[in-house]
Amino acid sequence: MLDGWGLAEGSAPGLLLIWPIVFSIGVMGQPQVLQRMFSINDPKGLRTVGLVSGVTYAVGSLLWLLIGFIALYLVASGAIEPLADPDMAAFEFVERLHIVLQMIIYAGLVAAIMSTAAFFLSVASGAIARDFVRAMGWEFSERRETWLGRVAVLVVGVGAVIFGLYGGHLVAILGTFGWGTFVSGTIPAVVVGLLWKGASREGVTAGLASALLLNVILLTATQLGYSFPIGMDFYFIAIAVSISVTTFVSYLTDGASGENVPEHVKPIFKL
Numbered sequence: 001m002l003d004g005w006g007l008a009e010g011s012a013p014g015l016l017l018i019w020p021i022v023f024s025i026g027v028m029g030q031p032q033v034l035q036r037m038f039s040i041n042d043p044k045g046l047r048t049v050g051l052v053s054g055v056t057y058a059v060g061s062l063l064w065l066l067i068g069f070i071a072l073y074l075v076a077s078g079a080i081e082p083l084a085d086p087d088m089a090a091f092e093f094v095e096r097l098h099i100v101l102q103m104i105i106y107a108g109l110v111a112a113i114m115s116t117a118a119f120f121l122s123v124a125s126g127a128i129a130r131d132f133v134r135a136m137g138w139e140f141s142e143r144r145e146t147w148l149g150r151v152a153v154l155v156v157g158v159g160a161v162i163f164g165l166y167g168g169h170l171v172a173i174l175g176t177f178g179w180g181t182f183v184s185g186t187i188p189a190v191v192v193g194l195l196w197k198g199a200s201r202e203g204v205t206a207g208l209a210s211a212l213l214l215n216v217i218l219l220t221a222t223q224l225g226y227s228f229p230i231g232m233d234f235y236f237i238a239i240a241v242s243i244s245v246t247t248f249v250s251y252l253t254d255g256a257s258g259e260n261v262p263e264h265v266k267p268i269f270k271l
Helices: 014-028 031-038 045-076 086-094 099-135 142-166 171-195 201-223 234-252 266-270
Strands: none
Touching (some): 031 045, 086 099, 099 142, 171 234, 201 234
16 A cells, blocks of 8 residues: 555545554554563563564565565466465466465464464463453453353354455555554553553553544444545554543542552553
């Protein structure tokens, strides 16, 4: 969608501004990334994590750039017909490699898909069966939480498969929606919450809820053909609203904020 000047004809100018935000903070907002960050005992270890992650991500990005250029070459040389589905470029690339490389790539691909899917299903079930339940003040036994978590895995898994099969989107669009949702939820919960003592429990909860609700509603609106007059993608609207809601509600409430900040959280504000 972008040309050498930053945007293609007919695209929203605000896309150039919001795109880097979604793919930078949005990537950091992914549950598996945050979990790894919070699992590090010494904050200095973040330097090593950043270096290793950056190098591996750069190599992975170069691989996808290579696949794109090879697909263009195959079409230009007449080896294949123009692809009706851009996602098929990877398969056209792999099919022309040696069988040994194909086996390695497919094995790695399946492993990556299964590990990522399993992690997200685990996070989703835990959030529903434990975090949401406790946030609502409900007391369930461990056996009941385990049963609820298993049901949540099944419901979320089936829902994700149906959404992927019939959503009618490319992988990149689905990824952008996911990252856009993560970034609009990460900023109020992690960025605002860890930088401002005044961010209350109620404010962060309200910001997360508004971000999730807006992302679903605005995505549906875009699919129905509605265009937003501000010239920005709907992720920007969700981000702005979630920050505003978090700030406004935090000024009206004081749960776990200000002088009520838990003792084990106070050292974070001194970093």
